[in-house]
Every structure is written in structure tokens, then in C-alpha cells.
Amino acid sequence: MPDRSPAATLPSAPPAAPSGSAQLPQWVLTVVCEDRPGIVHALSGAIVAADGNILESQQFSSPDTGRFFLRQQIEIGADAELLREKLAPIAQRFAMELQLEEAGRPRRVLVLASTAEHCVRDLLFHQRAGQLPVEIPLVMANHDTLRELVEFHRVPFESHPVKGAEQKAEFEARVLEAIEEHDIELVILARYMQILSPELCEALSGRCINIHHSFLPGFKGANPYRQAHERGVKLIGATAHFVTSDLDEGPIIEQNVTRVDHAHSVAQLREIGQDQEALTLRRAVTWAAQSRVLLDGTRTVVFR
Amino acid sequence: MPDRSPAATLPSAPPAAPSGSAQLPQWVLTVVCEDRPGIVHALSGAIVAADGNILESQQFSSPDTGRFFLRQQIEIGADAELLREKLAPIAQRFAMELQLEEAGRPRRVLVLASTAEHCVRDLLFHQRAGQLPVEIPLVMANHDTLRELVEFHRVPFESHPVKGAEQKAEFEARVLEAIEEHDIELVILARYMQILSPELCEALSGRCINIHHSFLPGFKGANPYRQAHERGVKLIGATAHFVTSDLDEGPIIEQNVTRVDHAHSVAQLREIGQDQEALTLRRAVTWAAQSRVLLDGTRTVVFR
Amino acid sequence: MPDRSPAATLPSAPPAAPSGSAQLPQWVLTVVCEDRPGIVHALSGAIVAADGNILESQQFSSPDTGRFFLRQQIEIGADAELLREKLAPIAQRFAMELQLEEAGRPRRVLVLASTAEHCVRDLLFHQRAGQLPVEIPLVMANHDTLRELVEFHRVPFESHPVKGAEQKAEFEARVLEAIEEHDIELVILARYMQILSPELCEALSGRCINIHHSFLPGFKGANPYRQAHERGVKLIGATAHFVTSDLDEGPIIEQNVTRVDHAHSVAQLREIGQDQEALTLRRAVTWAAQSRVLLDGTRTVVFR
Amino acid sequence: MPDRSPAATLPSAPPAAPSGSAQLPQWVLTVVCEDRPGIVHALSGAIVAADGNILESQQFSSPDTGRFFLRQQIEIGADAELLREKLAPIAQRFAMELQLEEAGRPRRVLVLASTAEHCVRDLLFHQRAGQLPVEIPLVMANHDTLRELVEFHRVPFESHPVKGAEQKAEFEARVLEAIEEHDIELVILARYMQILSPELCEALSGRCINIHHSFLPGFKGANPYRQAHERGVKLIGATAHFVTSDLDEGPIIEQNVTRVDHAHSVAQLREIGQDQEALTLRRAVTWAAQSRVLLDGTRTVVFR
Secondary structure (H helix, E strand, O other), X not given: OOOOOHHHOOOOOOOOOOOOOOOOOEEEEEEXXXXXXXXXXXXXHHHHXXXXXXXXEEXXXXXXXXXXXXXXXXEEOOOHHHHXXXXXXXXXXXXXXXXXXXXXXXXXXXXXXXXXXXXXXHHHHHHHOOOOOEEEEEEEEOOOOOHHHHHHOXXXXXXOXXXXXXXXXXXXXXXXXXXXXXXXXXXXXXXXXXXXXXXXXXXXXXXXXXXXXXXXXXXXXXXXXXXHHHHOOOEEEXXXXXXXXXXXXXXXXXXEEEEOOOOOOHHHHHHHHHXXXXXXXXXXXXXXXXXXXXXXXXXXXXXX | OOOOOHHHOOOOOOOOOOOOOOXXXXXXXXXXXXXXXXXXXXXXXXXXXXXXXXXXXXXEEOOOOOEEEEEXXXXXXXXXXXXXXXXXXXXXXXXXXXXXXXXXXXXXEEEEEOOOOHHHHXXXXXXXXXXXXXXXXXXXXXXXXXXXXXXXXXXXXXXXXXXXXXXXXXXXXXXXXXXXXXXXXXXXXXXXXXXXXXXHHHHOOOOXXXXXXXXXXXXXXXXXXXXXXXXXOOEEEEEEEEOOOOOOOOOEEEEEEEEOOOOOOHHHHHHHHHHHHHHHHHHHXXXXXXXXXXXXXXXXXXXX | OOOOOHHHOOOOOOOOOOOOOOOOOEEEEEEEEEOOOOHHHHHHHHHHXXXXXXXXXXXXXXXXXXXXXXXXXXXXXXXXXXXXXHHHHHHXXXXXXXXXXXXXXXXXXXXXXXXXXXXXXXXXXXXXXOOOOEEEEEEEEOOOOOHHHHHHOOOOEEEOOOOHHHHHHHXXXXXXXXXHHOOOOEEEEOOOOOOOOHHXXXXXXXXXXXXXXXXXXXXXXXXXXXXXXXXXXOEEEXXXXXXXXXXXXXXXXXXXXXXXXXXXXXXXXXXXXXXXXXHHHHHHHHHHHOOOEEEEOOEEEEOO | OXXXXXXXXXXXXXXXXXXXXXXXXXXXXXXXXXXXOOHHHHHHHHHHHOOEEEEEEEEEEOXXXXXXXEEEXXXXXXXXXXXXXXXXXXXXXXXXXXXXXXXXXXXXEEEEEOOOOHHHHHHHHHHHOOOXXXXXXXXXXOOOOOHHHHHHOOOOEEEOOOOHHHHHHHHHHHHHHHHHHOOOOEEEEOOOOOOOOHHHHHHOOXXXXXXXXXXXXXXXXXXXXXXXXHHOOOEEEEEEEEOOOOOXXXXXXXXXXXXXXXXXXXXXXXXXXHHHHHXXXXXXXXXXXXXXXXXXXXXXXXXX
16 A cells, blocks of 8 residues: 655645535546446435535536446545445446545645756746646656756656666666555656656556647647747647657547737747646646546547 | 427427447336335336346436436337336335426427517527427517518517517417417526416416526626726626526526627627527527426526 | 729718718828928928818838838818829928828728638628728639528629639639729738739738638648647637738737637637638738838837 | 946846847937927937937827826947937937936845735846846844745845834835935835835835736625625726825736635635735836836836
């Protein structure tokens, strides 16, 4: 069992204010399974039997994959173990991926970075301000550039050079070790500019989020901000997505854009794009940490 | 039974594209009742029993009033009558206000107007473009100004002067008569600048929507756009709400604002405000016509 | 001289409400030239000499092309001819492209369409509502589908089949003829799905606007909405641009996006995308008709 | 002359990236005077004479007050003193309030706070991230609550109790002293919940910014978030304004709103409102620090 005592980690974000009455403990139930009749009926029966009350409920039936997705926030009078007992046979009957989490519990995340500071800074700030429901026991980078920033926020920082195949393998081995050591639930690529090995991508499937800039239209090749400037685009933005073996693809979690105009220089476009990246990554991480993001093949279901 | 034959009315908007597979007929179920355990379990049992499948589901438990609100979009293999039969005892047991409507059925609305055209024009345009799920069998006004506009859209138009108590009483009697005659489900005050009598407000409770401008901060008295200009506000907007006896109060359905700046004249502020009014009213009417707006005391629950 | 008598055309939009005092006639001055010191000083001298007052002024110096762009809204006490006289030697000295237009004068546009109605409908509606500063003496299409819609708005409509090279050449010849005949200032491709010949593109350079859908990331090939759905994009939008020989490239005038989510079907994405196309095209046309869009190589300068 | 050596203050934000070529030093010229012909002509003559080039120019003629407002960003080949010399007689001739500032120079601000941390935290974070063009030599408060937060960011913090007239007078005297001592250019009331004395308001006229929550409609009295919740508002926001003797009035600089719905509790509305306050205050301070905010009687001219 991981040690989640407060002493071992940063002060965590407070639980999100519940929308219902706040007296009873609240839990978040997520369910993914093949869509067929009777799912909601069966689940709601278990909740009634455990003296629970559904405060929020969102569901989606995917016409593409035939799968059913549900997220409910539940208030329970009885012990949560009773609810788990009641849910277990239903999960088995419908072959569900079912999770029951304490509402507001901060998830443990590992941040990977390189030299760009905008995303790391934004995550650290909002974590400390209680606006990002995560704990950050470690930031790892392939350069030492961000040490002062990270340590200023009293978060441990490690840098290891990643030049050549050998150092890359060592870095990735250290990542897996740190995940084990700190009981990491989510890995965030906060402008970590290295391509992960297929093995690491596979190992982190569904629990690693990347961020990159986005344009209308898209631009291939080096210096996309220069290309966007030359084309005179009016919107620039960012996309946060789960990592697959193709670094800039993978199921999209969140996208944002902002308006620019002819007067913005390439440098200004880049700065604005970085703001969008930080914002978009933060939103994706927040939703993932609140069990709002579920995978549906190449797509995500996001219950905002 | 009202006559809803196509010949009697304008061409109606097409049903909204469903998010699930489109083969089976779809229904919208709305439920309001006192919140207690077992509601969702009971309802979902009835839907399973009627060979139905829940495509979308939204619910809310109001901590203020202790009431429970639910909207579900359901696909039914069997006849809808079977579902009604299964739901009836549940509705009785939980003392529910329960409605089951064909998804996408255009609601019949009566539009009341005065001389300002922006809201009426916007409603007529979007209705005709298939973007507003309503039928408009009649527009009534206290001036003849909008006759050409309304008749251009091939909608019947009536104007009656409303000067003094007697004419006002006659106009309101005619409104009630038209509601009966055209089987009206929703009354829209599209900048109808008269104060309704308490009796009419009461008669239309929960099915009459009004629109007015809104500012930060609010301005009392005549010519609010001039006041807003003098104060140099940076946002102006509009509020759509259900009508109560206080014309500009009542449960809010939708609000929007847009950005203005120092260079806007009073006339321009008014024009921009009118655009916001038209947009805001249209959204409120759309949601009401899709059974997305439920009353919770002085507030609304809007399942967008 | 073209005949701009009211009888020959639709009722035109009213001039935009000026931001200054409304008593004196207002003019819009646009200037493009090589950037060098003294331009503003020279122009403002001419305006003073013609008893003019600058109400609004926007300028931009392009670091990429070294060109200078200016748009001013001017109130003139004297005759406009005097101002033209004073400006002429300055235009010559600085090798300016200089235009002086009556503020608010509706531009004459030719709309080319195919079978999709969303953009045409939006342009006709807003033109008639006085919200689009253009006159539309003719809509031409390669199908007859939109006849009823266009004629409902009392605008002349022509359709000519465009199958094979010969009919295409005939259609384009007719376009050029109509431009001459109706004194057209701007051509709008309102989802006209044919590729224009390089000759026509050349002939319409800088005065022909096209609209197409836009995604983050971009999608190549057929049925982009299906691709966007499969990828699970969270934003879809549209781009309006000047036509060059590459149909979907050319200097961008305006872009917009809107938020979508996992629950939107391909059909719904398409519908939402069409709304964005209509909105984006309308904004681009409005700004072009107000002399707010100037060309800077592969980019536009848009003085909003 | 104030000491602006780096040692005395926090690291300052970098100058904003210029939109033009970055080689020459850039200056921001602001002018306010009675509107009459020839102003632009005279100013542009001086700039030409000083070997300057106008990179950006925004102007506004207020029809309400008859005053003229201008902001220009200028690149100067010669010494800035030459430009000052050339401008001086023009300023005198037109009775201008004229300022010429180095572009991007961080302004020195004094922050006054109470116990709420959201605005102070946001200002400190963005200042340190180089995203707020100010220096903060001191935060003063009437409680000690924020000491840890402020000192974490390595900014000096002073708290003084303000209970009763005597302590209030002492606090205000210390404010004036600190303004002198630290050469303060702008005072920010970052949720400083005390009413300033008329004398202090007067002394800080045009250089003190306050922030408060805003609703549609406005709510008077205690606990406005509870009132907003009861009324079921759909938008909540914030207003930043210059301080006058009426604490929550004064010329508005910036307003923002965000969307809320029926599911938000009073506590959540408050949290969302606080985010809006922080954002809105930050934008107002940024613009003021960039000489983008000019006073026009009861209104502001904001050249964004």
C-alpha cells in the first residue's frame, strides 16, 4: 500500500465543493462496459441498497463502439465497503470496468519537463493555490533549467541528460521506477520534448497526457509559429491528448484556441500559444484527476 | 384534441439529430418530484420493461428545495403506450410531475410583440431555417409596425391597440382565446412592452418567456443604454426569464453578454444589446421547446 | 457610371452608426504603401486642409513586407472633392494605393452557390435585416436547388449546369459578364463547390472571398467531419479567405471555432460546422464591405 | 529621483515583445487634450523631426466630453530627449496632458490587501512569471493572514490593524508614506475591504484600481452570492475600476463574466467569482501599466 500521509507529499488540493449537501462523504463512480439494457437499473439498485443517493449523473452510449460510459457522484450514508460489495456482482455480470473513488482525492502525478517553463509553472502554481486536484511528488527533466522554479515551489526536482539511446533508456527506466516509488497515477508531459519509446507509451497507456500547439490549418515541419504567421492565421491554440506511440496523436482530451491578428509577431504568437498550452494542459489534468475522462477507442468521453 | 396537421401551421423544424443510432423513435422523459432514494432505480426499471434504452440522462437534486429533476432521451423498441403504462404507477408513488414527449416535436408558440423588430425577426428566421423547434401559428402586437415583416415570413399577424384599461383587458382576453384556438404551449414576449395583468401572468405561469437587456451594474430608470454609456460599461447583455407578476423578474433561463468599449455610441450599444436580446431569447425558447427547462422555485434547472 | 438607383437593387443596409457626432458626412480612407517616415504627417495635413477631422484611425507597419497600412474614418466639413484634391499629390509622392469611400455605402456583391443553403440563407437574412452592408443584385449557382430560398428573399437567381470544361467556361464567362452588368465589387463563394479556373482567380484577385470548414488538426481527404469525429476533436470551425488559384488556401480573413464533445454525431458536427461557416463568411464579408481588409502579401491586415 | 536599481526591487517583467522590428528603442506616447483639427498632424511632425517611426497608433475623439485621446508606440533612431524637445511646444499649444514612457518599463505598484488571497496570489504569480509588467516593492494589509503567501514570493509584507478611526488614519498615513518611499505609480486594492477616506481617494485619483464582483442583475446588501444563487443567475463576473470616493463606483476599466448553472452551490459561485476578480484585476493592472487606460470624465478610454 502506498503511503499517502500528508507528511510525505505536498499539501493537497481541497476536495471540490460538492453541489449537494456536504454532510455525508461523497464518492465518484465510473463505469465502462458494453451497452445493453438494464445497466442503470442494476447500478441504481446497488446504490439504493447501500443507502446511497446519486447527486450527479452523466452517461453516454457510444454509437461507434457500442460502449456505455457513466460517471456518478454519490453520497453514502453507510460505509463505502457496503457499496463496493453491492456493486461487485453487477460489475461482473456486465463485464464492467468499474471504479469507485473518494470525491476530491488528489491524484499523484509525475511531471516530465524539458527546458520550457510555461506548463510546469502553471501546474505548480495552481496546485499550490488549491486549484488543481493533484499531488506532485516529483518533477523530472532532461535539462537542469527548471530546477530553481520547481524547488521554489518546494517540489523535488531531478534532471538527467538524455543524449543518445543509452541515456534515454536510463531516463525511461528511472521514470518507471519513480512511478512505482511515488505511487504515481498520472504522468504529465509538460513540454517534455523527447519522443517516448513504444514500450513506455504502452506502459503508460491511458494515464499519460501530452500537450502541443494547434493551428487552423495545421502546419508540418519546423517552426510552426513562423508558418502560422506567414499564413496570417487568426486563431492559435493547443491540444491535450493521451499519449500513444505517435507523440502528437492519441485521443484528444481538450482543445482551446485564442484570437490573434496581423499585428502579432512570431514571438508574440509563440507566447500566446504557450498560454494556451498551459491552460489546456491544466484543464485536461484537472478532468483526468476528477475521473471525468474515459477512453472510447481513439476518442475520449469527457464528462465536464 | 388539437389539430396539429401540417396544413394548419408553418412547416415545422426537423427533429434534432439524435446522438445515438437514429432507427428507433425517441422520446424525452422529464420528471420533477421530491428527492428520495430509489427514483432512478424505479424509472430505469420501467424503461427496461418497455424495451427502452436511455441515450442521454441528466439529473439534479436541489439542495435548496429538496426536489429532484431528471431529463432523459429514450429510444423505445416497443410502443410508447407501454412505457406510459409502466411509468404511471411510479409517477403516482413518488408524486412526480412526469412528462413523456416525442423528441423533436415542435412546440406551438404564440409571439407577442410591440414595435421593436429584432427579436421577432430572429425567431421567424430561425424557425424557417429549421433551427428553432417551434411552430408559430400567430404573432400578436399592440402596434401594426411589424405586419410586413411577419407576413413576409407567411405567419398570420394581428394587431390591436392597447391604450387604457379596457383595450388592455380586450387584448389579454384575445391572447387567452388565441392560446385556446391554436393550442399554444408557450407564449413569447418578444419585446412586448406592456405589463401583463397579474391574472394573465398567473394563467401563463411557467409557460411564458420574457426578454430584457442586462448590464453590469444594473441601471434603474429610463434609457439604461445612456446610463451604461455614461458609466462606461465594458459588457452589455440580455436576460431571458419566465414571466411572473414582476415583469423584469422571474426565474432566469438564460443570460448572455458581449464586450463593448469606449468607442461605442449610445445607439451602437442599443444595437448590440438588441442582438444579445435576440440571441438570448432564441436560446431560451429552444431549450424550453426541448423540455430542457424545469422550474425549481425562484430558479430554473436547465439541462443543456 | 454604374446605376445604383434603389429601383435596381434590394433595399440597402443603412450606414453603420458612426462613433462620433453624426451631423457631417463621413468617409473612409484606406492607404497602402511602402513604410517610410512622414506618411501620417502628410495625410493629416491634407485632412486639416480640407477641414476634416479624424474620428477613427488604425494603422499597421508590416515588418515582413515593409508595407504601411492605414484606415481612417473622417468627418468632412468641406466637399469631399477638396479632400481628394489634397490627397492626390501625397498618394503620388508615396506611391500609395489610396481609396476614399463614403462610410456605410453598401458594396455590390455577387454570390456564387451550389446546393448547400446555410451560407446563402445567412447572407440573405442579414442583408435584409440591415446587418450586412451589401447589395445583392444576383445569386448564381450550378444547381437550381436554392431558387426558392433566394427568390423568397426577392433576389434574382440564375442557375447553369457546370458539367465538363465547356459548361464551366460558359459559367465563368457569365460570372464575368454579371460582374460587369451589375457593377459588382465583391464576389462571394458561398459554398460554391467548383474549382475556379486560374484565369478567373486572377481576374478576381483580392475581391473574391471563399469559406471552408477548419479543424484542429486539419484533415485531408473526403468527409473531414467523419475524420474529426473519429479523432474526437473538441473544436470545429471555419476559415474565410481571399481566393487564390489554390481553392482552400489564400490570405485568411477570419476564423472561428466552437466547442463540440463526444456526444456529437457526424451529422451534428456537420451542422455545427455549417453554422460556423455562415458566421465566419458573414463577418469576412462585412469587414471587406467596410474597407477593413487589406492585403499584405500572403496575409491580410484586418482593422476591426 | 527614485532609485530603480534592480537590487531594490523584484526582478521586473521583460519589456513586451514589440510588434515591429526590435532593434531600436521604443517609446509609448499618450496624449489627452481638447479635440481640434491638426493634433495628429502636429504630433506626427515632431516624430518625423526626431527621426521616429510610429509602429502602433490608436486614437479616440469623445463625443461626450469633446476630448481627444491618443496612444502611439514609437521607434526612435535619435535620442528620446530630442523627441521630448520637439513635443514640448505642441503639448503647450494644444494644452495636452502628454506622457512619453519607455515601452515595457515595469510600473511600481503598491498592493493593499485584507484576508482574501485570490487576487494577491494571482498578481504575485503573474508578476514573477514575467506576465505582469509591474514591480511590487510592498504589500500592505489590515490583517496578517497573507504574510506567508506574500513572503513565499519574496515580496515585503506589512500588516497593521485597522480598527477605529485612529488606526485607519494611521494606516492611510503609512500608505502615503510608502508611496513616497517606494516611488509608487499605481495602488491596487486587491480585495482590501476597507473604505478609503475621501482624502486618500482624492490623493490617489486616477492611480488606484479596485476590484469587485458583478452580477446581472446587481444585488444590494450582504452576501450577494447567496442572492445570485437564489435568483438562479447564469453569469457571474467582476468589475475593475478606478477608485473614487464611492468605493464600488468609479470609471470602469475592465469587466468579465463567466457562465454558471443551477448545479453551482453558493460556495462554488463564490469561488468562480473570485477567479473572475483575479483575472479582471490582472487585466486592468496590465493595461494601466502599459499606459493603455486614459480617463474621460466618468469613463475610461482603454486602448487594448
